[in-house]
Amino acid sequence: MNLELSEEQEQLASGLRELLVGSGDIARVREFAYEGGGRDTALWEQLVKNGWTSAALPESAGGLGLGFEEAMVIAIETGRCVLHLPLCETLLASRAAGRASGHAGQGLLGEIAEGAGVTLAVGPSAGGINDADDGVRASGDGQLSGTLRSVPFGPLAARCLVEAELDKGGTGLFALACDTAGVEWQERQAIDESVPRFDLALRGATAASLFGDADAQSEVDRVCDEWRVLLAAQSEGACRRLVEMTADYVKKREQFGRPVGSNQAVKVRVAEMAAAVEKMRAAIYFAALAVERESEERALAVAIAKVETGVPGGFVASQAIHTHGAIGYTWEQDVHLFVKRVKSNELLLGAGHEMLERIADIVVDGAP
Amino acid sequence: MRVDIDLNPQEIEFRGEFRAWLTRNIPAGWEPSQARGLSHHESWELRRDFERRMGRDGWLGVAWPEEYGGRGATLMEQVIYQEELARAEAPGLAGHVGLQMVGPILMEVGTDEQRSRFLPPILRGEEVWYQGFSEPNAGSDLASLQTRAVLDGDEWVITGQKVWGGFAEFADWGAVLVRTDPDVPKHKGISFMVVDMKSPGIEISYIREMHGGSNMNEVFFDGVRVPRDNVISAINDGWNAATRLLTWERGVITLAILVNYEIFWERLREYARSTRRAGRLLSELPHVREGLAQTYVNIRMMKLANLRWLAHYLQGARPGFETSYMKLYWNKAHQSVTDLALEMGGADALELPGSDAAPEGSFPIEWMAARATSILGGTEDIQRNIIAERIYGLPRGN
Numbered sequence: 001m002n003l004e005l006s007e008e009q010e011q012l013a014s015g016l017r018e019l020l021v022g023s024g025d026i027a028r029v030r031e032f033a034y035e036g037g038g039r040d041t042a043l044w045e046q047l048v049k050n051g052w053t054s055a056a057l058p059e060s061a062g063g064l065g066l067g068f069e070e071a072m073v074i075a076i077e078t079g080r081c082v083l084h085l086p087l088c089e090t091l092l093a094s095r096a097a098g099r100a101s102g103h104a105g106q107g108l109l110g111e112i113a114e115g116a117g118v119t120l121a122v123g124p125s126a127g128g129i130n131d132a133d134d135g136v137r138a139s140g141d142g143q144l145s146g147t148l149r150s151v152p153f154g155p156l157a158a159r160c161l162v163e164a165e166l167d168k169g170g171t172g173l174f175a176l177a178c179d180t181a182g183v184e185w186q187e188r189q190a191i192d193e194s195v196p197r198f199d200l201a202l203r204g205a206t207a208a209s210l211f212g213d214a215d216a217q218s219e220v221d222r223v224c225d226e227w228r229v230l231l232a233a234q235s236e237g238a239c240r241r242l243v244e245m246t247a248d249y250v251k252k253r254e255q256f257g258r259p260v261g262s263n264q265a266v267k268v269r270v271a272e273m274a275a276a277v278e279k280m281r282a283a284i285y286f287a288a289l290a291v292e293r294e295s296e297e298r299a300l301a302v303a304i305a306k307v308e309t310g311v312p313g314g315f316v317a318s319q320a321i322h323t324h325g326a327i328g329y330t331w332e333q334d335v336h337l338f339v340k341r342v343k344s345n346e347l348l349l350g351a352g353h354e355m356l357e358r359i360a361d362i363v364v365d366g367a368p
Numbered sequence: 369m370r371v372d373i374d375l376n377p378q379e380i381e382f383r384g385e386f387r388a389w390l391t392r393n394i395p396a397g398w399e400p401s402q403a404r405g406l407s408h409h410e411s412w413e414l415r416r417d418f419e420r421r422m423g424r425d426g427w428l429g430v431a432w433p434e435e436y437g438g439r440g441a442t443l444m445e446q447v448i449y450q451e452e453l454a455r456a457e458a459p460g461l462a463g464h465v466g467l468q469m470v471g472p473i474l475m476e477v478g479t480d481e482q483r484s485r486f487l488p489p490i491l492r493g494e495e496v497w498y499q500g501f502s503e504p505n506a507g508s509d510l511a512s513l514q515t516r517a518v519l520d521g522d523e524w525v526i527t528g529q530k531v532w533g534g535f536a537e538f539a540d541w542g543a544v545l546v547r548t549d550p551d552v553p554k555h556k557g558i559s560f561m562v563v564d565m566k567s568p569g570i571e572i573s574y575i576r577e578m579h580g581g582s583n584m585n586e587v588f589f590d591g592v593r594v595p596r597d598n599v600i601s602a603i604n605d606g607w608n609a610a611t612r613l614l615t616w617e618r619g620v621i622t623l624a625i626l627v628n629y630e631i632f633w634e635r636l637r638e639y640a641r642s643t644r645r646a647g648r649l650l651s652e653l654p655h656v657r658e659g660l661a662q663t664y665v666n667i668r669m670m671k672l673a674n675l676r677w678l679a680h681y682l683q684g685a686r687p688g689f690e691t692s693y694m695k696l697y698w699n700k701a702h703q704s705v706t707d708l709a710l711e712m713g714g715a716d717a718l719e720l721p722g723s724d725a726a727p728e729g730s731f732p733i734e735w736m737a738a739r740a741t742s743i744l745g746g747t748e749d750i751q752r753n754i755i756a757e758r759i760y761g762l763p764r765g766n
Contacts, residue, residue, distance in 0.1 A: 002374070003676040247760040262763040264749075267756035274755050275696045282672040304665055353658065356665075360657035363664045364637060 003285050009073050012066075016077040019050060025081050026334050033084040033194040034337075039156055044085055048115040052087060056094040061106075062113040063094065068226065071095070072288040075230040079237025082341045084194040086117045086153040088230045093118035093161050096173065096210060096223050104208035108175045111159060119157035121148045121200055122173070123224050123349055136164040136202055138172050142209055143182075144202045154178065154185045154198025162200075162207060163220050170215030173223070174207035181205065192340040224349060225302045229287045231345040235309040236280040238338040238345075242320040243273045245335065249324055260325075269319050276312040283308035300362050303355040310352030313342040375444070382441075383448045386427065390456040393421055398459055408582065412538055415459045416493075423493030429467050436475060436483070437491045443620070443681055450624030457631070462535055466490035466497035468621075469610075470543050473560075477601040477609050486541070486562070498565055500530040500544035500587060501610070508750050510545075511554045511607060515589060517546035517561060519596070524548075524561065526569075526592040536572045536585035539565045544589075549604055560606035562598040569593070579736040580720075622694050623674050629667045629701050632734060636660065636709055643712075650712055659712070663705040670697040689758045692751035699742040706731070706738040 005013070023043050024031070032040040047053050056071055057063020071091045078087055090112060097108040112118060121136075136146035144164055151160065155178045162174045176183065182205035190197040211219060247270055250261030260266050283305045290301035317339040321328040328335045346352065361367040375383070395414045397406070406414070422428045431446045432438020441449065453461075461467065471490050474483050489495035506513040515528025526546055536542070542563040549557030563570075569592040574582035601609035637660060640651040650656045674697075677690055709731040710717045717731040742748040756762040 002679050003672065004679040243760070247756075247762065251762060259763050261756070262765070264753065267762050268749075268752050270760055270762060271696075271752035271755035274760060275693050278690070278693050279669050279673055279697065282676045283669060285676065286672050304668065307662075307665055308669060356658050356661040359661040359664060364640065364651055364657055364660050 003282065003289070005073065009070060012070055013073050013077055016052060016074055017080065019046065019052070020077065020081045020083065026337060029082050029084045029194050029337060033196070040085060044117060045115070047085065047087060053090050053115060053117065054094070054113050056091040056098075057109055057113055058098055061098075061109040063109075068095070068229075068292040069288045071226075072229060072233045072284060075233035076237035076284075079234030079239075079341065080241045082192075082194045082238060082337050086119050086157045088234065089120050089152065089157070089227075090116075090118045092120060092223055092226050092230065093159070093175075095226065096161060096219065097175070099219065100173075100210035102210075102212060104175055104210045107208060108159065108210070116158040117153070117156070118159040118161060118175075119151060119153045119178075120161050120223065120227065121151045122161060122163040122220050123227075136162055138164040138166055138174065138207075138209070139204075140167050142174070142207055143204045144174060144176065144207050145182075145204055146202055148200045148202075150188060150190075150197045151185075151200050152195045152197055154187070154196065154200065156196065160200070161210075161223070162202075164207075166213065166215070168213065171217040171220055172213075173210045173216045173219055175210060176202075176205060176207040180207075190344070192344040194337065194341060195344065225298060226291055228302050228306050228349050229284065229291060231348055232280070232287065232305040232309040233284045235313045235342045235345045236277065236284050238342050239273075239277045239280060239309070239313055239316040242316055242335065242338050242342075243270065243277050245338075246270060246273065246320050246323045253325070266323065269323050273316045273319050276316050280305075280308050280312065296368075299368075300359060303350075303358045303362075306350060306355040307352050307359070309342075310346040310355065313346050317342045375448075379442075379444050379448060382445050383452060386449060386452045387456070389425060389427060390452060390458060393418065393425075394456055394458055398457075411459075412462070412535075415462045416496075416538075418459055419461060419463055419493035421493075423491060428461075428463065428493055429471060429491045432471060432487075432491065433475070436471075436487050443678070446620045447623050447678065450620055451627050454624045454627035455631070462538070463490060463493055463496050465499045465533075465535075465543065466495065466541075469499065470497050470541075473543075473600060473609055473612075476612070477605075479597075481597070482562075482600065489540075495540040496535060496538060498536045498539035498542040498585075498587070499533045500542045500563070502532045503529060504531055508747055511558065513545055513547060513558065515544070515546045516550070517548050517559065517594070520593075522596045524594045524596065524598070526561070526563065526589045526594060528589050530587045530589070531575070532584050533587065534583050534585060536565065536587050541565060542587070543600075543610075545606055545610055548606075552604070555607045557604055558606040558610075559603050560600040560609045561594055562600060563589075563592060563594055567592050567594070577736075578739070579733050622698050623671065623678070625698065626667060626670050626674070626701060629670075629705055632709075633660075633663060633667055633705055635730075636663075636705065636712065640712060645714070656712060659708040663701075663708050666697075666701045666704050670694075670701040673697055689754055692746075692754040692759075695746060695751045696748060699748055702738045702741045706735040710735050 023046060028043065031037045051064055052074065054063040055066045055074060059065040074091065075088050093108065094112050097105045134146055136144050136148060138144055144162060157178055160176045160178050162176050164172050164174055166172045182203045184201040186199040188197045188199060250266050250270065251259055253260050287301040287305035290298045295301065320335050321339060324333060324335055327333050395418050398414060419428065426439065429438040430441040430449050434440045467490060471487055474486060501510060503513050503515060515526060515530065517524040517526045530544065542565050544561050544563050545558055546561055547557055548559040569590045571588040573586045575584045575586060576582050577584065640656055640660060641649060643650045674694055681687060713731045720732060757764050
């Protein structure tokens with residue numbers, strides 16, 4: 001990829017899109033995530049069977065050995081259909097486990113290869129999802145205690161990567177079984193019901209440290225940066241679909257005896273939405289390349305991807321609702337499912353203004 | 369490592385060669401701060417001389433195929449060429465109408481006589497062309513132009529008015545769109561003519577722009593006589609001939625233009641780091657930091673979006689309607705960074721540049737120049753129509 005997808009990457013995207021559309025697309029998200037259908041084990045198993053959940057595992061661990069550009073491609077597709085399963089989080093956990101040495105990493109890789117879904121409870125120091133908590137501490141023998149708020153998918157995943165403060169100082173990254181003793185999940189009412197969110201309380205729960213007693217702060221930062229890029233990629237996918245839905249709608253919907261899309265005021269809205277989405281695409285490619293190539297510009301590129309999908313994402317979402325007219329504000333129309341995902345992703349792990357400050361540190365002050 | 373399109377050794381060498389040439393040949397007195405003090409004629413003479421030297425050393429028309437005397441530069445080399453010109457803050461090429469438009473069009477649809485007469489002097493920097501397209505009543509709707517050409521014996525007789533083109537007074541030749549058949553649909557009755565700009569019946573005046581300077585002309589044609597053979601392509605095929613290359617140039621040109629914005633942004637950053645307001649550095653104020661970060665993102669994104677499409681073109685795709693997105697990002701990048709400049713300069717930025725050449729002296733001029741960006745080369749509104757109608761299929765017209 002050189003700021004454009006390769007043929008193989010295009011095929012990867014269309015493969016996942018076919019699977020997700022074929023399995024029910026948005027109707028399925030509604031059924032399971034919004035209408036109390038419960039855990040969608042059938043779709044998860046289909047993703048497992050077709051290799052999607054192990055896409056980022058090394059080939060030696062039974063995976064496809066795909067890199068971060070491909071993870072981004074997958075994330076775009078999960079955004080296009082607001083997927084209600086922790087596929088992106090599992091890819092990120094695979095990458096972290098692959099970088100880990102020792103048994104804990106190998107163990108997690110093996111579990112993912114067998115179909116375990118993994119979620120992430122990281123990021124307090126990076127700011128964003130868990131600021132209000134007292135955080136998690138790890139005792140010398142790997143017992144975790146403390147609380148974290150708003151962990152996506154929670155016990156719907158089998159494993160959870162947990163960031164914890166080490167006894168002797170520094171940060172550790174732990175693999176936790178979501179149903180082990182001393183783990184308690186409390187569901188929150190998230191606006192984006194396709195990503196149910198849970199508070200996590202840990203009371204001496206046993207977990208395995210991925211990086212031994214070494215300080216894993218840079219690994220945690222890396223997971224957070226990669227997560228930001230996948231959130232941004234999801235938003236791009238969701239926003240692109242919103243533009244397509246909106247264009248389709250204004251071509252069909254007639255008022256005053258002609259399609260509403262024949263009015264220039266409406267065309268301007270659609271064109272501005274499209275322009276925002278094309279820019280998002282360039283931003284997420286840039287960020288994915290920066291991560292993949294270990295670029296010195298990683299922090300900058302990640303922040304730019306978050307900025308470009310943040311406020312502009314909110315803009316595309318709002319315009320999509322507005323341009324659909326009153327129907328766009330209803331529960332029945334699919335627009336709100338995408339809007340909620342885009343808005344959530346905008347706020348998670350650092351909203352636009354926070355990311356702009358990060359960019360200012362780099363480009364104005366020359367911070368690394 | 370920076371994420372960019374990787375250059376091959378040949379391209380790196382090309383860059384080095386041109387950069388070295390520019391270092392030796394940029395005319396003295398052309399530094400941006402001094403150039404503003406030049407009269408129109410002085411500025412023209414500097415440019416003219418510079419361009420002849422470029423022509424002499426083979427640096428004009430680098431994109432032209434070798435059979436027409438060019439270098440047959442690759443698309444990437446064209447980008448490098450434009451970037452280096454911008455980075456060196458070289459004089460804008462007065463010959464760009466001939467080099468970018470007339471030359472390539474003649475190569476595609478001109479006659480052998482036209483090619484051998486007109487191409488070599490363009491390449492030597494000796495003959496300059498004026499572009500006579502827009503009219504007072506034909507702007508975005510260019511095809512509704514009304515300047516008429518009527519055949520009288522062996523000559524066309526042109527009557528009408530053109531506007532917004534530049535260098536008319538200095539130009540040797542005009543590439544002018546005229547109506548040759550008023551009785552057919554508007555796109556089908558237009559011809560593309562070569563006019564000797566020193567012909568009797570041509571009158572030229574200047575339009576004063578909002579910043580006080582004058583770069584654009586009004587050109588009046590009153591019974592101007594043009595030889596019958598001075599038509600490019602077939603009679604009434606002028607619209608096709610003239611517009612086929614308009615989108616082509618945008619990808620390369622926008623990448624070069626944004627170098628100017630990068631330079632301007634860096635000046636703003638230095639200004640913020642060295643200017644105090646009420647005891648605090650501008651670069652410490654949250655709204656300035658956010659403004660610098662956001663405009664940096666706008667400029668960087670303009671570049672990345674362009675590079676993304678350039679990657680397609682490098683693989684052989686022809687530019688299409690996506691060039692309309694580029695124009696929108698270009699407007700945003702230019703206008704937002706100059707808006708920020710005024711905000712940072714405060715009351716100091718309300719004064720036109722004086723002799724003290726303070727950094728903020730250029731802010732109001734740049735800000736005013738940026739107001740033209742969303743209008744020139746196809747207005748922002750036309751670009752949005754193109755995106756909605758051509759890319760997303762919304763109904764055309766009202």
